[in-house]
Amino acid sequence: MPQSPPMDRRLREAILKGEVPAFLTLIQEDEHIIDQTIPGSSSNILHIVSRFGHVELAKEIVRLRPELMFEENEKMETPLHEACREGKMEMVRLLVETDPWLVYKVNQDNGSALTVACERGKLDVVDYLLSFPGLLMLELDGFTTSLHAAASGGHTGKYYTLQALLICNLNPRNKLLYNTCALFRQCLEKKASKFLFSGHE
Secondary structure: OOOOOOOOHHHHHHHHHHHHHHHHHHHHHHHHHHHHHOOOOOOOHHHHHHOOOHHOOOOOOOOHHHHHHHHHOOOOOOOHHHHHHHOOOHHHHHHHHHHHHHHOOOOOOOOOHHHHHHHHHOOOHHHHHHOOOOOHHHOOOOOOOOOHHHOOOOOOOOHHHHHHHHHHOHHHHHHHHHHHHHHHHHHHHHHHHHHHHHHOH
């Protein structure tokens, strides 16, 4: 497959820095510049802007080309995956409130936005995404779950305390993990005790 041409240097600088006026000037010069991607990754400009949390620039991009929210990179990830992975809460809200169906998109490893947020320990994002009732049902047929992702990322603080039991109850595979893995259960109970009674994470 032939590689896409290099992204325009001025566009790359504008999206990395979150410069709205510079971006709009480039759009006036060439309206198709918004369709450029990062060679070798298939990430569009909204993927990059979401990763860095440039909300005002993202608003302009979504206004001009809302379909970019659903475009996937080489990992089959949307811009929402990028925002969740980096814990950019304001960006997450912008994307999800524009189109809530984004939360149900999964990557090539069957990982949702919730999964990548758990893996990175982004508690605020996890709390927000758990308000979508059907999201955890995506994990029923998957090899790993969001709770596995949190554990593999070493996030055994407030995440386990505030969310683990909820996720166990919503997903039978997490419930099985909780019931059969003594080490996991002890870690959860120890962290919960510390947090609830002494204010420690």
